[in-house]
Amino acid sequence: MPFKKNAWYSIDIPSASEEILEVEESIIEALTQTVLTNSDVFAVRLALDEALANAIKHGNCADPGKKVCIRFRLEDEGITISVRDEGCGFDYRNIPDPTADDRLELPCGRGLLLMKSYMDKISFNDAGNEVTMFKGRGNNDSCLQ
Amino acid sequence: MSPIKPLEIESKQEGPATILTLSGHIATPESQVLSEALERLVADRAQKIVVDLYGVELITSDGLGALIRARKAVSEVGGTLVLSGIHGNILDVFKMTRLDKIFSLYPSVDTAVEAICR
Numbered sequence: 684m685p686f687k688k689n690a691w692y693s694i695d696i697p698s699a700s701e702e703i704l705e706v707e708e709s710i711i712e713a714l715t716q717t718v719l720t721n722s723d724v725f726a727v728r729l730a731l732d733e734a735l736a737n738a739i740k741h742g743n744c745a746d747p748g749k750k751v752c753i754r755f756r757l758e759d760e761g762i763t764i765s766v767r768d769e770g771c772g773f774d775y776r777n778i779p780d781p782t783a784d785d786r787l788e789l790p791c792g793r794g795l796l797l798m799k800s801y802m803d804k805i806s807f808n809d810a811g812n813e814v815t816m817f818k819g820r821g822n823n824d825s826c827l828q
Numbered sequence: 829m830s831p832i833k834p835l836e837i838e839s840k841q842e843g844p845a846t847i848l849t850l851s852g853h854i855a856t857p858e859s860q861v862l863s864e865a866l867e868r869l870v871a872d873r874a875q876k877i878v879v880d881l882y883g884v885e886l887i888t889s890d891g892l893g894a895l896i897r898a899r900k901a902v903s904e905v906g907g908t909l910v911l912s913g914i915h916g917n918i919l920d921v922f923k924m925t926r927l928d929k930i931f932s933l934y935p936s937v938d939t940a941v942e943a944i945c946r
Binding site: 707788789791796 | 897900
């Protein structure tokens with residue numbers, strides 16, 4: 684389907700990980716109408732998957748009665764995506780560094796690092812239950828910083 | 829990146845080594861499938877495991893977590909789990925998360941098998 688530039692599109696899903704794929708397919712389809720490169724699309728899907736997984740598992744505690752609300756907007760320079768859950772939020776300023784030597788072997792805790800690393804801008808609302816991310820074309824050099 | 833590709837998993841035996849070949853995308857929905865495949869190998873007492881990621885085009889933190897859990901479980905019973913074929917965007921993810929410091933990475937399945945069966 685054609686997506687209009689600068690218009691917000693919304694998708695609400697129940698809190699179940701099997702719902703993630705449909706959202707990602709919709710947004711990847713939308714990305715084909717932007718200037719983003721394949722590497723940018725990789726970055727967006729990675730960050731989006733992390734945001735959705737966090738919202739479902741940590742925000743809504745996988746309660747299928749709670750929704751995750753996704754909004755996205757195609758812009759001339761890229762895409763803005765926000766993901767909001769119905770949880771009470773978290774303190775995104777005090778997340779342990781998963782690259783610290785003593786945390787390297789832990790199987791979890793890398794989602795926020797990946798989101799921050801692969802998107803150009805990322806912010807949270809005050810409550811900490813909504814993340815908004817922007818990705819523009821070709822800033823992939825930042826991925827390894 | 830290509831449109832969403834389902835995760836495909838193939839398992840084969842090469843002498844004492846078990847090769848798990850992955851291709852496609854390992855995002856949150858597929859990570860559980862990967863976890864179950866790795867848990868089966870551990871339950872079957874596989875001691876020398878090579879997970880080949882050459883065909884993987886996306887891996888998220890849940891997929892990384894599945895690999896870390898499997899590595900630990902294999903290690904606890906005296907076995908070894910190594911990775912092969914990681915390149916491009918996937919290698920970047922491993923470097924960014926510093927998981928290249930805890931996993932043994934090999935360029936190909938052959939080099940990995942040679943190393944763990946030495």
